[in-house]
Amino acid sequence: MKYEIEKLPEIARRIRYNTLYMITKAGSGHPGGSLSAVDIMVALYFNIMRYRVDDPFWEDRDRFILSKGHACPALYAIFYELGIINREELDTLRKPGSRLQGHPDIKKLPWAEFSSGSLGQGLSFAVGVALAGKIDKKDYYTFVLIGDGESQEGQVWEAAMSARKFRLDHLIGITDRNGLQIDGDTESVMPLDPLADKWRAFGWNVIEIDGHNFSQIISAVEKAKENEGTPTMIIAHTTKGKGVSFMENVVDFHGKAPSLKEWESAMVELGGDSDE
Amino acid sequence: MNKLAMRDVYGETLVELGKIYPNLVVLDADVSKSTKTISFAKTFPDRFFDVGIAEANLMGISAGIASTGKIVFASTFSVFASGRAYDQVRQSIAYPGRNVKIVATHCGVSAGEDGAMHQAFEDIALMRSMPNMRVIVPSDGIETRKVIEKIAEISGPFYVRLARPATPVIFDESYEFKLGKGTILREGRDGVIVACGIMTYIALESAEILLRDGIDIGVVNMSSVKPIDTELVSLLSQRYEYIFSCEDHNIIGGLGSAIGEILPPTKAKLIRIGINDEFGDSGKFEELLRFYKLDPISVSEKIRKVMLDDRI
Numbered sequence: 001m002k003y004e005i006e007k008l009p010e011i012a013r014r015i016r017y018n019t020l021y022m023i024t025k026a027g028s029g030h031p032g033g034s035l036s037a038v039d040i041m042v043a044l045y046f047n048i049m050r051y052r053v054d055d056p057f058w059e060d061r062d063r064f065i066l067s068k069g070h071a072c073p074a075l076y077a078i079f080y081e082l083g084i085i086n087r088e089e090l091d092t093l094r095k096p097g098s099r100l101q102g103h104p105d106i107k108k109l110p111w112a113e114f115s116s117g118s119l120g121q122g123l124s125f126a127v128g129v130a131l132a133g134k135i136d137k138k139d140y141y142t143f144v145l146i147g148d149g150e151s152q153e154g155q156v157w158e159a160a161m162s163a164r165k166f167r168l169d170h171l172i173g174i175t176d177r178n179g180l181q182i183d184g185d186t187e188s189v190m191p192l193d194p195l196a197d198k199w200r201a202f203g204w205n206v207i208e209i210d211g212h213n214f215s216q217i218i219s220a221v222e223k224a225k226e227n228e229g230t231p232t233m234i235i236a237h238t239t240k241g242k243g244v245s246f247m248e249n250v251v252d253f254h255g256k257a258p259s260l261k262e263w264e265s266a267m268v269e270l271g272g273d274s275d276e
Numbered sequence: 277m278n279k280l281a282m283r284d285v286y287g288e289t290l291v292e293l294g295k296i297y298p299n300l301v302v303l304d305a306d307v308s309k310s311t312k313t314i315s316f317a318k319t320f321p322d323r324f325f326d327v328g329i330a331e332a333n334l335m336g337i338s339a340g341i342a343s344t345g346k347i348v349f350a351s352t353f354s355v356f357a358s359g360r361a362y363d364q365v366r367q368s369i370a371y372p373g374r375n376v377k378i379v380a381t382h383c384g385v386s387a388g389e390d391g392a393m394h395q396a397f398e399d400i401a402l403m404r405s406m407p408n409m410r411v412i413v414p415s416d417g418i419e420t421r422k423v424i425e426k427i428a429e430i431s432g433p434f435y436v437r438l439a440r441p442a443t444p445v446i447f448d449e450s451y452e453f454k455l456g457k458g459t460i461l462r463e464g465r466d467g468v469i470v471a472c473g474i475m476t477y478i479a480l481e482s483a484e485i486l487l488r489d490g491i492d493i494g495v496v497n498m499s500s501v502k503p504i505d506t507e508l509v510s511l512l513s514q515r516y517e518y519i520f521s522c523e524d525h526n527i528i529g530g531l532g533s534a535i536g537e538i539l540p541p542t543k544a545k546l547i548r549i550g551i552n553d554e555f556g557d558s559g560k561f562e563e564l565l566r567f568y569k570l571d572p573i574s575v576s577e578k579i580r581k582v583m584l585d586d587r588i
Contacts, residue, residue, distance in 0.1 A: 059344070106372050113343075118367045124333045125368055128340020131325065135301070136344070155364070158333035166325070 067122020120153025211236025280417025287312025401529025464494030
């Protein structure tokens, strides 16, 4: 799916709007880390990745693995934009029987690639996907988005070692470096910095970017694709709650839905739903 | 008596399967010499991956590879496969139903001198309570091969529990493993032992000992712990007053519990023989069997006592 870069901000605006709409409607969810990841995911789905909307099992597709599964409302909003889910379904987030589970469920939505939610597991899965691609001499890319707080899980570093061992240059990790986690800022809860040095020490190619700048995101992925022999980690510096002023950098909006009043004001900031 | 180590057979069978299935890959976590996946590694170095001492990553990578349509065998010791990597098995493998066969060796007391930290007495319970996971505990080398061949054909996750030492061969080549089916190895008059894994040959030896005292006990091999043979358990409950479950596993949550969950309301009594809710200890395999009263003499004594006490 390839849109011109100029089109991406408007798509991202709609994704943010619907992300927050769903969470407000559900009355629970994770707005902060969904909004921080929107631009990265929009760049991947609407410019970078190769896939077929009507065939989630197409074996040559690029894969996107959302390891920070709590950001799934943003993924669902993208799926809505792509026509995978319909308008009515946006009202069913986190409800029994819905395809839009609180964390992604690939049995109901195979486009999600991975049932994430227990943090730290997505990178290992992505290593497996990329390794299988290498065995079969496929040219697909495996993208995996991990949270910065999530990087406190030891399994992430087990996976980091193995991706380097297997020389998975078609594996591209992206860290949503928004700096906040439930209990506060990452550097006081459990320091991650120097995060880029950590990945370099594990043998990865590291690129640091502004995770809300589409041209930087796209050019970082292009550079990652040129890199041979090692996996790449793109550390995307982002703002938690990006796009809604009263949510930006507010840790409480990690896992709290906006009130109806807050939604009304967010709706204005996000420019309304141009679909209607 | 002819003896075979299940893990040796596992390694050999993987090599045979590797020739049949070009999409079969094997992973290990630094114990390939012990789990015997090294046989596969030597024959198919391009389809073998050692992830080092990282069991969580082992399960995650296995799930990722399986997502592309491959058959994945992932091996380590049972204590690590089931406990250390529990959440990864649950989230990455069982929940989405990935085609990953977790074949775990050094189960129960068979881990021997390594002691409690290496002896999984809880792995059947952990894996059995996980939706989508099927749990198979083969009783000898022949059955191990039949099980490994069979699960390669069936899509979805399995947990297979193998012992370390060479143990007596029970089955011959004509044996066919059927998922969800137990096998009556010996008919009896007074009761029946339902066993799995290494306890099946011990049950057979116990039955011989009991026969000398005039107690005629049948033996059933219930290697398919999940799905379990509900029909056979129902039949046994109608036929026998005494059903003795027998396993080298905690009596909480293992084969005995599985039988108890489906036992119809007949007069049959279920007596669970196994590890009595405790951790392991160091010792040779045979020593530990005696230590935990799981050797043929101890098992037969227990059965005799239960039956005599009841008749007084």
